[in-house]
Amino acid sequence: MKLLIIGGSVFLGRAIAEEALRRGHEVTTFNRGVSGADVPGVEAVRGDREAAADLARLADGRRWDAVVDVCGFTPSIVLESVRALSGHSPHYTFISSVSAIAGWPGTAGVDESSPLWPCPPDGDAGFGDYGVLKAGCERAVEQHFEGTALVVQPGLILGPHENVGRLPWWLTRIARGGRVLAPGDPDLPIQLIDARDIAAFTLDQVARGAGGRFLTGGVPGRATFGSLLEECVAATGSGAELVWVDDSFLVERGAEEWTELPLWTTAATGRTLWATSSARAVAAGLTCRPLAETVRDTWDWLKGVPEERRSFGNRQARSGMDPDKEARILAEWEEEVRLR
Ligand SMILES: NC(=O)c1ccc[n+]([C@@H]2O[C@H](COP(=O)([O-])OP(=O)(O)OC[C@H]3O[C@@H](n4cnc5c(N)ncnc54)[C@H](OP(=O)(O)O)[C@@H]3O)[C@@H](O)[C@H]2O)c1
Incomplete structure (x- = not known):
C-alpha cells in the first residue's frame, strides 16, 4: 500500500510510519523537518501544510492508496489539505481526539454516538479550544471524503517518543x-493507550478501507x-x-x-x-499491550x-x-x- 502521512516524525505519527514500514507499505511523510527526524525508510517530502503551493507540489502527479493526517488542529487548514489531496487518494484518515466530543471528560460515559462540539469545517483558531477545533477538522475531512473518511479519536496516549x-x-x-x-x-x-497500538489499529482499518469514527481510549x-x-x-x-x-x-x-x-x-x-468506550474499536480488532x-x-x-x-x-x-x-x-x- 502507498501511504501518505501528513506529519509522521514525532510520536503517534512516527509510530504509524514505523508500523507501516514494518508491514511493507511504501510511506511518504510530509512535514517541515523542524520537529524531529523522519523515520529511516520513508520518502520525506518537506513542506508546510499551511502553504497552498507546498500542498500543490506534494500532490502534483502523485497518487496514494491512503492519507493519514496526524497533525490537523485547525479546521480551515485541514480543509485546504483535504481539498488538495481529494483527487490523489481514495481514503483519508484523520487523527482527532476524544476531546472533540462535547463535554468530555464530564460525568457521562462517551462513545462514537456522543455529539461533537459545534465548529464548522472551515472554522479558524478563533472558534474555540483544542477539542472544539478537532471537531471542525473532523467535519472538514468528512465533507470531502464522504464514506471513506476514517476518524480516530484517541484518549490519553503514552509510549516511546511521547512529546x-x-x-x-x-x-x-x-x-x-x-x-x-x-x-x-x-x-x-x-x-490509557500505547501509540503503537493505535498505529496498528489505524493501519488495519486503512487496509480494509474502513470509514467512520473509532474511539481508541484503551481497554478499561x-x-x-x-x-x-x-x-x-x-x-x-x-x-x-x-x-x-x-x-x-x-x-x-x-x-x-x-x-x-x-x-x-x-x-x-x-x-x-x-474513561472512554473503546468497544467499537475493540470489536473491529483493537488490541492493547499491557x-x-x-x-x-x-x-x-x-x-x-x-x-x-x-x-x-x-x-x-x-x-x-x-x-x-x-x-x-x-x-x-x-x-x-x-x-x-
Ligand atoms: N498525546 C495524546 O495524548 C493525544 C490524545 C488524543 C489525540 N492526540 C492527537 O494525536 C496526534 C499526535 O500527533 P503527533 O505529534 O504524535 O504526530 P506526529 O505526526 O508524530 O508529529 C507531528 C508532525 O506534524 C508535523 N507538522 C506540524 N506542523 C506542520 C505543518 N504546518 N506542516 C507540515 N507538517 C507539520 C511535524 O513536523 P514539523 O513540525 O517538522 O513540520 C511532525 O512531523 C495529534 O493530532 C493529537 O491531537 C494526542
Whole structure:
C-alpha cells in the first residue's frame, strides 16, 4: 500500500510510519523537518501544510492508496489539505481526539454516538479550544471524503517518543528517587493507550478501507494510577517511595491538575480516569499491550535522551511540578498525617 502521512516524525505519527514500514507499505511523510527526524525508510517530502503551493507540489502527479493526517488542529487548514489531496487518494484518515466530543471528560460515559462540539469545517483558531477545533477538522475531512473518511479519536496516549511529557515526566521524577508526591487514590482505575497500538489499529482499518469514527481510549479495567506509578518505580529501579496525597489536600495547596501532576484530575474521583468506550474499536480488532510494557519501553527510550533535551509539555501546556513545591506539599502532608 502507498501511504501518505501528513506529519509522521514525532510520536503517534512516527509510530504509524514505523508500523507501516514494518508491514511493507511504501510511506511518504510530509512535514517541515523542524520537529524531529523522519523515520529511516520513508520518502520525506518537506513542506508546510499551511502553504497552498507546498500542498500543490506534494500532490502534483502523485497518487496514494491512503492519507493519514496526524497533525490537523485547525479546521480551515485541514480543509485546504483535504481539498488538495481529494483527487490523489481514495481514503483519508484523520487523527482527532476524544476531546472533540462535547463535554468530555464530564460525568457521562462517551462513545462514537456522543455529539461533537459545534465548529464548522472551515472554522479558524478563533472558534474555540483544542477539542472544539478537532471537531471542525473532523467535519472538514468528512465533507470531502464522504464514506471513506476514517476518524480516530484517541484518549490519553503514552509510549516511546511521547512529546507531551506525561509519562516521561513521571519516569524522570521517579528515576530521581526519594519520596515522590503521588496524587489522589492509588486504586483509581485509569484508561490509557500505547501509540503503537493505535498505529496498528489505524493501519488495519486503512487496509480494509474502513470509514467512520473509532474511539481508541484503551481497554478499561487493566490499570490503576497506583499500578502505573509502581510500574515506573520498577522500570527505573530507583527505589522511589510513592507518597499518596489526598485530592482535596492537593487542591487546597494549589497543585494543578493535568499539568503539574500529569494524568491526574479530581474530575474522575470515584470513577475511571480518562474513561472512554473503546468497544467499537475493540470489536473491529483493537488490541492493547499491557501498561507495564509501555512503561518499560518508554523508559528504555527515555534514558537515552539527556534530561535537558527531554520535552515536558506541548503546544497547550507544560508538564510537571517544581521540586520545591513538591517538597513543601510533602512536608505539609506528613504533618497532616502525624496530627490525624
Ligand atoms: N498525546 C495524546 O495524548 C493525544 C490524545 C488524543 C489525540 N492526540 C492527537 O494525536 C496526534 C499526535 O500527533 P503527533 O505529534 O504524535 O504526530 P506526529 O505526526 O508524530 O508529529 C507531528 C508532525 O506534524 C508535523 N507538522 C506540524 N506542523 C506542520 C505543518 N504546518 N506542516 C507540515 N507538517 C507539520 C511535524 O513536523 P514539523 O513540525 O517538522 O513540520 C511532525 O512531523 C495529534 O493530532 C493529537 O491531537 C494526542
